[in-house]
Amino acid sequence: MRYVEEFRDPAAAKALIGRIGEVAEAIGATRESPVRIMEICGGHTHAIFRYGLDRLVHEGIEFIHGPGCPVCVLPMARVDEAVEIAERPGVIFTSFGDAMRVPGTKKSLLQAKAEGADIRTVYSPLDALELARRQPDREVVFFGLGFETTTPSTALTIQQAAREEIGNFAVFCNHITVPPPIKVLLDDPHMLLDGFIGPGHVSMVIGTHPYDFIPRDYGKPIVVAGFEPLDLLQSVLMVLEQIQAGRAEVENQYGRVVPEHGNPVSLAAIADVYEPRPSFAWRGLGEIDASGLAIRPAYAAWDAVAKFGIGYGARRAREVAEPEGTRCAEVMTGRIKPTGCPMFGTDCTPETPLGALMVSSEGACAAYWQYGGRRGPEAAE
Numbered sequence: 001m002r003y004v005e006e007f008r009d010p011a012a013a014k015a016l017i018g019r020i021g022e023v024a025e026a027i028g029a030t031r032e033s034p035v036r037i038m039e040i041c042g043g044h045t046h047a048i049f050r051y052g053l054d055r056l057v058h059e060g061i062e063f064i065h066g067p068g069c070p071v072c073v074l075p076m077a078r079v080d081e082a083v084e085i086a087e088r089p090g091v092i093f094t095s096f097g098d099a100m101r102v103p104g105t106k107k108s109l110l111q112a113k114a115e116g117a118d119i120r121t122v123y124s125p126l127d128a129l130e131l132a133r134r135q136p137d138r139e140v141v142f143f144g145l146g147f148e149t150t151t152p153s154t155a156l157t158i159q160q161a162a163r164e165e166i167g168n169f170a171v172f173c174n175h176i177t178v179p180p181p182i183k184v185l186l187d188d189p190h191m192l193l194d195g196f197i198g199p200g201h202v203s204m205v206i207g208t209h210p211y212d213f214i215p216r217d218y219g220k221p222i223v224v225a226g227f228e229p230l231d232l233l234q235s236v237l238m239v240l241e242q243i244q245a246g247r248a249e250v251e252n253q254y255g256r257v258v259p260e261h262g263n264p265v266s267l268a269a270i271a272d273v274y275e276p277r278p279s280f281a282w283r284g285l286g287e288i289d290a291s292g293l294a295i296r297p298a299y300a301a302w303d304a305v306a307k308f309g310i311g312y313g314a315r316r317a318r319e320v321a322e323p324e325g326t327r328c329a330e331v332m333t334g335r336i337k338p339t340g341c342p343m344f345g346t347d348c349t350p351e352t353p354l355g356a357l358m359v360s361s362e363g364a365c366a367a368y369w370q371y372g373g374r375r376g377p378e379a380a381e
């Protein structure tokens with residue numbers, strides 16, 4: 001466990017928690033008037049609950065869970081379109097496991113598979129490309145999902161398909177980008193946020209400069225963080241110290257992984273394969289300008305939208321109402337905690353999910369269910 005245990009050291013954690021408490025006291029943070037820090041990434045939400053950090057830090061620190069779970073922000077209409085493609089004769093539809101149980105209007109991909117569609121879980125888009133090589137008589141489609149963390153691997157796979165001229169492979173592209181929804185949240189007068197913990201994996205690709213607008217235009221600090229307990233505790237302390245000093249900057253706690261200017265190979269692949277969409281629909285946030293990526297016309301032969309005539313760009317995006325009584329949108333945008341949804345643990349459980357937040361490995365509701373949801377009312381905000 002070299003390089004991991006160092007970031008879980010109890011004595012170091014205790015020291016950081018003590019220091020966080022001192023700064024929280026100094027800036028007057030209380031349970032009634034907390035410092036509200038949004039962790040943008042769903043991976044951070046899970047780490048916070050897995051290690052109980054929300055209960056260990058000073059009571060004047062409130063974690064607000066952000067929209068950084070790509071499966072959770074996928075509108076039901078996109079799931080419906082994925083099912084529609086998957087049910088076409090001759091298609092092998094491939095997806096990461098996370099998306100398999102996300103409910104669509106009528107069914108999830110897993111339910112479509114149970115009804116006979118050829119839908120397979122893959123660990124990488126390259127697995128899907130290999131499937132296309134081995135089954136040239138079938139049309140293999142990969143469900144391209146996720147933020148800047150996964151966009152490069154899909155782009156590199158499309159480039160590889162183009163190099164090899166593999167004509168029976170396509171991507172149903174629903175890739176999205178992190179900075180635009182942060183701006184939407186900051187423009188929302190109801191979102192009273194004091195600072196951000198920035199996503200580590202996304203930043204590994206894009207670097208830290210895409211967040212410059214947060215301190216510059218909104219006067220809020222952001223600290224890009226790793227995923228171990230000491231990473232998160234140190235990041236919380238760095239946010240608090242900025243507030244205490246009256247500073248607002250982009251800081252990088254995850255310097256061992258995140259380069260300031262990102263990964264040039266990944267950024268080049270993204271620029272080559274994708275172009276920004278004018279806007280894209282996010283569950284809970286609505287249409288957000290320039291927040292989604294489309295496959296460039298040069299790679300149209302590997303674009304499922306061009307091949308099947310389904311999805312953004314092929315026809316007007318459909319608005320699909322969320323199931324009655326669900327409050328996924330409010331959880332998604334940090335307005336309420338998962339336990340504030342009346343469906344949590346009653347009608348909505350991992351076995352009978354009503355929203356993606358309950359089944360995605362980065363979903364806030366899944367984190368509460370797994371690490372805190374069964375502890376009872378005290379888990380609520």
Ligand code: SF4
Nearest residue numbers: 326328341348355365
């Ligand atoms: S408990 Fe279920 S319905 Fe409620 S917000 Fe979470 S995923 Fe959505």
